[in-house]
Amino acid sequence: MFALKPAPTFKPFTLALVQLGQIGSDKAANLKHAREMILKAAGGENNAGSKPDLVVLPECFNSPYGHVHFPVYAETIGYTPGKEYNTANTPSESVKTLSETAKEAGVWLLGGTIPERDDSDGKVYNTATVYNPKGDLVAIHRKVHLFDIDIPGKIKFKESETLTGGSSINYFDTEFARIGLGICYDVRFPELAMINARKGCQVLIYPGAFNTTTGPLHWELLQRSRAVDNQVFFSMCSPARDLSAGYHAWGHSMVVDPMGHILSEAKEGEEIIYAKIDPEVFKEARAGIPVTTQRRFDVYPDVSA
Numbered sequence: 001m002f003a004l005k006p007a008p009t010f011k012p013f014t015l016a017l018v019q020l021g022q023i024g025s026d027k028a029a030n031l032k033h034a035r036e037m038i039l040k041a042a043g044g045e046n047n048a049g050s051k052p053d054l055v056v057l058p059e060c061f062n063s064p065y066g067h068v069h070f071p072v073y074a075e076t077i078g079y080t081p082g083k084e085y086n087t088a089n090t091p092s093e094s095v096k097t098l099s100e101t102a103k104e105a106g107v108w109l110l111g112g113t114i115p116e117r118d119d120s121d122g123k124v125y126n127t128a129t130v131y132n133p134k135g136d137l138v139a140i141h142r143k144v145h146l147f148d149i150d151i152p153g154k155i156k157f158k159e160s161e162t163l164t165g166g167s168s169i170n171y172f173d174t175e176f177a178r179i180g181l182g183i184c185y186d187v188r189f190p191e192l193a194m195i196n197a198r199k200g201c202q203v204l205i206y207p208g209a210f211n212t213t214t215g216p217l218h219w220e221l222l223q224r225s226r227a228v229d230n231q232v233f234f235s236m237c238s239p240a241r242d243l244s245a246g247y248h249a250w251g252h253s254m255v256v257d258p259m260g261h262i263l264s265e266a267k268e269g270e271e272i273i274y275a276k277i278d279p280e281v282f283k284e285a286r287a288g289i290p291v292t293t294q295r296r297f298d299v300y301p302d303v304s305a
């Protein structure tokens with residue numbers, strides 16, 4: 001198995017998903033609106049009954065979603081995983097906004113994803129960035145599995161025209177949980193979720209942007225599957241649907257518990273949803289149906305690494 005620092009003790013916390021709307025071609029306007037909505041999510045009345053500890057934005061929140069747009073909107077982050085990073089000197093306007101907003105709101109922030117250019121190789125990635133309540137950039141995840149699909153008569157999309165897939169599996173530790181990261185199409189690959197769960201993540205969160213073809217078929221199914229097969233809380237945060245945009249996001253941001261119950265779900269429009277994450281549900285799921293200790297890696301050793 002993995003030699004790792006033990007996961008933080010799992011404590012109750014409140015999660016907020018911002019299903020962001022008004023994502024257009026003006027990056028500054030997108031960032032301004034994202035900031036307003038993060039502050040609203042952090043300060044707003046909510047059905048979970050307490051200020052959120054972690055706020056999440058959707059995939060590709062600062063630019064239109066499409067392979068032609070990624071290189072145009074790409075920003076250099078310059079962050080090396082595991083190394084200290086000073087956001088005060090960041091060249092990235094999105095990282096600066098997200099860092100300042102996390103600090104202003106006093107919350108953990110999974111800042112959706114942005115197109116990121118790595119100056120060392122010139123390649124562009126679809127990248128999630130994570131900030132602590134002091135505004136420090138503490139983790140990134142580059143979308144590992146690129147969204148290249150062709151469903152005749154329905155949808156053709158090829159992220160690999162301009163993007164490169166990331167090559168690492170990532171999580172971050174808070175004072176309340178270890179949280180595993182993925183991005184959208186990554187949810188279709190159970191290995192990524194399983195490895196993060198086996199590394200001690202109690203919660204997996206993927207910014208995502210399914211569409212009106214694949215969304216109704218697979219969005220809920222995949223999240224409930226990843227939640228149940230790993231007995232973790234699983235959540236995806238989508239942009240709001242905009243029928244005037246080139247890509248029609250499915251919406252329906254949701255939070256699923258380790259038994260597969262949907263704790264909270266958005267509709268299609270701009271909306272903030274909240275969920276109370278209760279470690280007791282996690283413990284009860286694992287005690288009652290102990291699949292996490294019944295795996296037979298002697299029978300399938302090739303997935304045990």
Ligand SMILES: NC(=O)CC(=O)C(=O)O
Pocket residue numbers: 146147183184185186188208209210211214215218
């Ligand atoms: N947009 C994605 O990355 C994935 C998606 O829409 C799907 O898998 O369906």
